[in-house]
Amino acid sequence: MTNSFWREALDHIPGLFLIFRVDEKQHAHLIFANSHIRNVLGYKPEEFVLASESEGSRVQAEVEGLVDQIAEQSKNGNGGEKPVCRFHSKRAAVHDFYFAFRxxxxxxxxxxxxxxSMEPVEGGAPAADTEDSVSGQRHIGFVAESSLMQALMRKVDALADQQVHLLFRGERATGKRTLARQVLQAGILHGARGMEWNLETMPVSEQNRVVDRLCGKNIRADSLPDDDTLVLLVIEIGMLTAANQAKLLGWLRDRQDSGADTRVLATTSFLLEERMQQGEFSADLYYFLSFETLLLPPLSQRRDDLRILAEGWVRAAATVLQLGDMRVPDATMEQLLGHSWTGNFREFQEVMRRSLLSSPSGSFRLMLQEPGPPRSDDRGASSEQALKPADSDQGAHPSGKLPAGVGIGEDLLSGDVVPFDEMNRMYLQKVLRKTGDKIYGEDGAARLLGMKxxxxxxxxxxxxxR
Known part of the structure; x- marks a missing residue:
């Protein structure tokens, strides 16, 4: 049978599969990677093999680290624990894998x-699938099981190493920033200087300062040398002021004339074409950049991804909070998949945290927030939104109390409803106790809560x- 036959046959092995050849000096050389390497890490198999022999590359260092672990395991065993290795994807996302070897x-x-053979570690390395993060996801990079996302990722991988400007479009909180940052990080790993402007949270005065620092004609202290390669990420480029658009365009033209490599990555929740028609965005800048556009679909169109994210979130949160084995019932999952998710991942995070708070032990109960009509007995209450269980048609609990057996919420809210800030205070205290007052790190409270x-x-x- 031919080599091509065996290569094709090995591609049908589930998960990642690598083969090394050991030379006469006992050095191991990667000679084969199956096609799953592209699905997970974004490399073509032959590209990954070549990178493993590229002196000083991250792939080479990580492959050598895997070989060192194999050598150690073959001598001393693994003590009964599954060995774990770590690789970065082509977009610089971190992936942890259990591995076995022969x-x-x-x-x-x-x-x-x-x-x-390698299989992803559930809840392993820190990675994000939202504008900042989603606690409890698979943590093996950008979750992309839906056909829409797989097509998008193939396009990202094809453009990641090309010197083209990229525009990440889509509704708010669909993952534009996360994906753009992965491409930025990939550029940095290849030797470029990386820079990010987050205009969404930046006051105009600060925006003026950072633009002047990079583009200003009379400010040299932090200006970029003409021979440096730069990848500039602009979060919400549509919020760049007209004056700063002109400065950026002039600076980019100067860089182009000098032969310097400059790549712009940008995100936008706005239609820049409409802003151009309204005179709010420079047509000269838009056409100078000639963006390759990457459209991120809303969460409601990513059912396959949503299922994985929900299951991973519940599993990881229950583990950190020591709630035991918590599952998502089939009926609850169907309601979750059928929800509109107009707020995308930000809404997903809030709903999942609120639902966990109100779930009985061992079973996840979805709590969706829907507008509730004013009631005659609400007297001093404003028309705030009422909490309605997704698996009930009874509306909010008429007693104003949470039901019995609410898991971690029971000891927090066992009596009448308390002010919202007080509920948050008690909940955060509970989380901090579970994490040993640890805020940072993979097992810290910030990671669990899905925030910086x-x-x-x-x-x-x-x-x-405190």
Whole structure:
């Protein structure tokens, strides 16, 4: 049977599969990777093999790390634990894998070979699938099981190493920023200088300062040398002021004339074409950049991804909070998949956290927030939104109390409904106790809650949590 037959046959092995050849000096060389390497890490198999021999590359370092672990395991065993290795994808997302190996020989070769199979670690390496993060996802990169996302990822992989400007479009909180940052990080790993402007949270005065620092004619202290390669990420480029659009365009033209490599990655929740028609965005800048556009679909169109994210979120959160084995019932999953998710991942995070708080032990109960009509007995109450269980048609609990057996919420809200800030304060105290007051890190409170550590610290300070 031919080599092509065996290559095709090995591509049908589930998961990642690698083969190493050991030379006469006992050095292991990667000679084969099956096609699953593209689905997970974004590399073509032959591209990954070549990169493993590229001196100083991240792939080479990580492959050598795997070989070192195999050598150690073959000598001393693994102590009964599954060994774990780590690789970065082509877009610089972190992936952790359990691996198993077998050292073997064949009659036609004088030296041994090593076969390695790898499977993703559930809840392993930190990665994100939202504008910042979604606690409890698979943590093996950008979740992309739906056909729409797989098509998008193929396009991203094809464009990742090309010197073209990219525009990530889509509704708010669909993952534009996360994906753009992965491409930015990939550029940095290839030797470029990376820079990010987050205009969504940046006051205009600060926007003026950072643009002047990079593009200003009279400000040299932090200006970029003409021979440096730069990848600039602009979050919400539509919020760039007209004056700063002109400065950026002039600077990009100067860089182009000098032969310097400059790549712009941008995200937008706006239709830039409409902003151009309204005179709010420079047509000259838009056409100068000639963006390759990447459209991120809303969460409601990503059912396959949503299922994985929900299951992973519940599993990871239940583990950190020591709630035991918590599952998502089939009926609840169908309601979750059928929800509109107009707020995309931000809404998903809020609903999942609120639902976990109100779920009975061992079973996840979805709590969707829907507008509730004013009631005659609400007297001083405003028309705030009422909590309605997705698996009930009874509306909010008429007693104003949460039902019995609400898991972690029971000891927090066992009596009448308390003010919202007080509920948040008690909940955060509960989470901090479970994490040993740890905020940072993979097992810290910030990761569990799906927010930046600095954001969590601000909330703790505001609520008076020590």
């Amino acid at each position: 050292i073997f020989t064949v009659k036609s070769a004088p030296h041994p070979f090593i076969a390695v 550590p600095t954001t969590l610290q601000s909330k703790l300070k505001k609520l008076g949590v």
